[in-house]
Amino acid sequence: MTTTSPRGREAQPSAIAAPRQTRSQQGLVRMLQAGRELIEASGNLDDLSINDIVERADTSIGAFYRRFDNKDSFFEVVQDAAMQEGLAHIRETVERDPAWRSNDAGTLADAVITFYVLTFRRNRGLYHASLLRASQRKASWDAVKSTNHEVLAMIVPRLVSALAQSRGIKADGEATQALEFEVRATLQMILGMLVNSVLNDPGPLSLSSRQLRSWLQIRVRRCLGLPDG
The missing domain is CATH 1.10.10 (Arc Repressor Mutant, subunit A)
Incomplete structure (x- = not known):
């Protein structure tokens, strides 16, 4: 992607002139x-x-x-390209991976954690740089948050539907709202752990740890009242 329209930031004039050759x-x-x-x-x-x-x-x-005007505008374009690639990847995964077409809540929960762990591992340095810039009151983390809102829009309804089925609940009205809160709160907790791992790596929950994905999958299943699998 070669335009500067980073997510979570106000629209700005393009930092890149259109290449002529x-x-x-x-x-x-x-x-x-x-x-x-x-x-x-x-x-x-x-x-x-x-x-x-x-x-x-x-x-x-x-x-x-x-x-580019400067290094900051360059970073925003690189970051936005990475976010667009991530969205394209999750859309393709949701369409093609059988786990995402399953209506089994445990299978879907595991797939969600696999996606997030791999995404954080793939973008560890970029996320770390974004968080450091955010601490300097720059809006770089807004782009990541905005992208994640789009990811959640794909993930949450599927998981809510599968969870309702596993509990024998008719997912409508207040029941749907309660399940959605449960799913979103669980994912917020997991994302917080992954962000913490980016900032405090290495640690017991190191992004490179072999145990990370399975440990998080078990926690999500337990939070959602699902068997460990």
Whole structure:
């Protein structure tokens, strides 16, 4: 993605001029890829220089500034591209993965945790950099939150429906609202743990731990009154 319309931020003029030549377009793609890799590796935008980006992308400082006002605007484009890729991935997964078409609440709950754990592992450095920028009163974490709202819109109704079936509840009115609160509160707790793991890694709940996914799956099942599986 090569426009700056980051989620959770007010619309701004594009930080990237439309490339006029294929060569210029290729340079832009290389810069975005280089930035994504460097941010993921460092987890801190302050540790990253524009020289690092252009050297890795085999381009120039001039090419960078023809596209971006500064490093912050570059980060926002890289972040927004990652969020768009994540949404495309979950949409494809929901459509193709049999677990997401299941109406078994335990199977769906496990699939949700698998998705979130893999997403946090894939974006560990980007999320860390976003959280650090948010602590400086920059709205970088808003983009992640906005993207997650879209993910929850896909996840929650499926899990509520499956949970209602497992409990023999007719999911309408107050019953639906109660189940939705239960699901959303459980997922908020899990997401809080994953965010904490990003900021405090390594720890007992390290993102790289083999036990992380199964440990979270068991907790979610228990919170939702499902068997451990």
